[in-house]
Structures are given as structure tokens and as C-alpha cells.
Amino acid sequence: NAGVTQTPKFRILKIGQSMTLQCAQDMNHNYMYWYRQDPGMGLKLIYYSVGAGITDKGEVPNGYNVSRSTTEDFPLRLELAAPSQTSVYFCASLGQGAGEQYFGPGTRLTVT
């Protein structure tokens, strides 16, 4: 099992550009999450999904969109990148709705 994978590892965007951060898991987990971590801070929940076709907002959803068309994939879309979105983004998944979340290696995004 590869677990949770994320691409790309690094990306630099100009203000106003858009991009999609990819996340995939091969553990057949229903629950998936996107977090962001700013320097010196804890992780904050952006969006989550409890299954294919179902998504919900977390603590900091503004400026982002998500979709969940399959169990395996949970992409995060930035439409109009802003410097405030410079962060490290982590995707995670959870098996049965309880227990530990498994995290991907992260995507480091810089918006200039």
C-alpha cells in the first residue's frame, strides 16, 4: 500500500493563478481531509469528505474548492491564488470514522 499520496511536492504560483493539489489513498477509506499548516502553527482543517459525492467545510475553507468523485481521490482546487495561501498542505484519510488519520507527505505551496 502506498497509503496517502500527494502531488506535487512543491509549487510556486503567481498571484491570481489557479491550481489543483492532488490527493489519493489506496486504503479504501471513506473519510478524507485537507489541512493547511502555516509556519509555527498547528494544522487547520480546510475541507473534508465522508464519502464519494459528499464534502463539507472545515475551519478555513475560503479560497478553496474540493470534489470527491471517487473513494480514492480528493483534489483541492485554488481558483485565484493569494499570498495568504502560502502554506504546507496535508491530505489525510480515516478508515471507519474513528481512530487515527493517515497523512500524506504534504505539498509546499508559495504564492508570490
Add this chain to the structure above:
Amino acid sequence: DQQVKQNSPSLSVQEGRISILNCDYTNSMFDYFLWYKKYPAEGPTFLISISSIKDKNEDGRFTVFLNKSAKHLSLHIVPSQPGDSAVYFCAASDSGGGADGLTFGKGTHLIIQP
């Protein structure tokens, strides 16, 4: 307003001694707590968890204690080893297991001195 607080940004402990990392929370609806360990340029990895119906959970060198009345939990690592040097995050959930996502503290950087 921070609901999960780790008030020590860093902690230095000698190899072989006990490391104690602390975490406080303000939301009385939290019922499930986890500790994650994170190395630079990697994602967090799960260490240990505890449900609010317990006051202690042990897994090898790691023990988590929960004091609900004080809204406080701590992670004990005995004995501390060089590979334990990392950032440790305390996380909490009010959805009975984390299904709706986790609330994280800012982390404590643990440094194990040889």
C-alpha cells in the same frame, strides 16, 4: 481562539530520561484526543490516542494521560531516544473519533540531547 493549546514551543530532554509534553483544551465537547509526531518535510504520523472515557492509555514507551476536570492531557515518553526528536502535535475531536476532522495545537519541538 485556540481550542487546543500547547504552551511549550520546545522541550529539551536528555537521552534515557522521561519526556513530558503537555496539552490543554478549552472545548468541553472534545471526546477523543490524539498525539502525532512530525519530522521535517514529512506528514504527521500517529502516535497514540485516548477516548474521554479513559484517563490513561499506554503503548510501549508512550503513555497518554487525560485529566478531564482540568481539560489537560500529557504525553510521557520513557525512555527518551534520539529518534524521538521531532515536533509533537496534540489534536482533539468532538465527533467521537475524528470523523469531522481534528483540531490541532501548535506543536512542541522535542529535542533529545545525547
